[in-house]
Amino acid sequence: MRTPRGLAAIGVVAVLAVLVAGCSGTPEVGPTGPRVTPSPAPSGAGPEPSAGAGPSGPATVDVVDGSDVATGLRAPWGLAALADGRVLVTSRDDARLVVVRPDGRVLDVTGPGAAQLAEQVVHRGEGGLLGVAVLGDARGGPLDVVLYATTAQDNRVLRGTLDGTTLSALRPVLTGIPAADHHDGGRLAVGPDGYLYVTTGDAGRTSRSQDVDDLGGKILRITADGEPAEGNPFPGSPVWSLGHRNVQGIGWAPDGRMFAAEFGQSTWDEVNVIRPGANYGWPLVEGMGGADQGFVDPVAVWATSDASPSGLAVTAEGVYVAGLRGERLWRLPLLAAGGADADGVGEPHALLTGELGRLRAVAALGDGDLLVLTNNTDGRGRPRAGDDRLVRLTVR
Incomplete structure (x- = not known):
């Protein structure tokens, strides 16, 4: 495998930024970027995460190895790592699903489902073929796959069977998600409870985020057949x-805490701890300052120029957030739930600043390594030789 430009094949890439905590939960802009001390959530915001010792990660880590898994990807967006070492990647603009083998070969998915995607998916602005997830991993056998797709009418979740590189006919399991050129949401993930979680954007109409009857500006929790999951708060x-602007990254800590990364409008991007039924304030609040109004404050914020967060992954030691405009990988150390920090995260620090360009997605592997998906060919980046690429990182 080739080493991506700007990374040493074996060696240490130094942590390039460490943020210092601010005061009283109010964000400030310091010489190296934003500073924030997380504020506790208001009472009544929903069930607390599970208690217990929980994870506790080091204050900082370094990237000690980085190597290309695949290159030449076109506007990649969604990422799903399989137990057998294969990786599913979506291409937003041309509605393609590919399988990346452990040896780096990139294989086009064909079959009736692939034909449907080519015919039905509409790329406009931030829309197209976005998230992908697997409902149970068959370890080499046929996979039950779900995809988040923009059509001429809406965004929808489609489900089919992937056998090798052949995708069966797809059926919609959830439709009517608002679609627009911007704020399109699109991430899919299976939670530790086995249900499917879907992130949606406000699709340019901010009132959707506070309307519980509208699917826009929300995190949704559904069954594999698209029905509301048992135990949903409404x-x-x-x-x-609810109260989201555009969530594009979700993940769970080993103790069950759910994290989400969210695009701000012009001032603050966010990472939130997600609680069922909780309201995260958009469009009434961007960043901190909503607790007094009954909203949940984020556990970290960044200036939009430093982040523009998309994918998110959680390991046993940290929360990792892929930054587009910020062109870096942010890490929040995990602390024990109920420890020094009410929400159980430490101070953010940056990895890979400028090394790989725009980062769209990140996934955690079982051995603690990370997969990172670049996004320099989407029309907003500066492509370099080999872009876009899927990179494997080892951090210590």
Whole structure:
């Protein structure tokens, strides 16, 4: 495998930025970027995460190895790592699904489902073929796959079977998600409870985020067939949390805490701890300052120029956030739940600043390594030789 430009094949890439905590939960802009001390969530925001010792990661880590898994990807967006070493990647603009083998070969997915995607998916602005997830991993056998796709009418979740590189006919399991050129959401993930979580954007109409009957500006929790999951906070509704602008990254800590990365408008990007039924304030609040109004404050914020967060992954020691405009990988150390920090995260620090360009997605592997997906060919980046690429990182 080739070493990506700017990374040493074996060696240490120094941590390039360490943020210092601010005061009283109010964000400030310091000489190296934003500073924030997380504020506790207001009472009544939803069930607390599970208690217990929980994970506790080091204050900082370094990238000690980085190597290309695959190159030449076109506007990649969604990323799903399989137990057998294969990786599924979506191409937003041309509605392609590919399989990346452990040896780096990139294989086009064909079959009736691939034909449907080519015919039905509409790329406009931030829309197209976005998230991908697997409902149970068959370890080499046929896979039950779900995809988040923009059509001429809406965004929708499609489900089919992937056998090798052949995708069966797809059926919609959830439709009517608002679609637009911007704020399109699109991440899919299976939670530790086995249900499917779907992130949506406000699609340019901010009022959607506070309307519990609208699917826009939400995190949704559904069954594999698209029905509202048992235990959802609003009876008969797929809505899990509301008051979001554009969530594109979700993940879970080993103790069950759920994290989400969210694009701000012009001032503050966010990472939030997600609680069922909680309201995260958009469009009434961007960043900190919503607790007094009954909203949940984020556990970290960044200036939009430093982040523009998309994918998110959680390991046993940290929360990793892929930055587009910020062109870096942010890490929040995990602390024990109920420890020194009410929300169980430490001070953010940056990895890979400028090394790989725009970062769209990040996934955690079982051995503690990370997969990072660049996004320099989407029309907003500066492509370099080999872009876009899937990179494997080892951090210590």
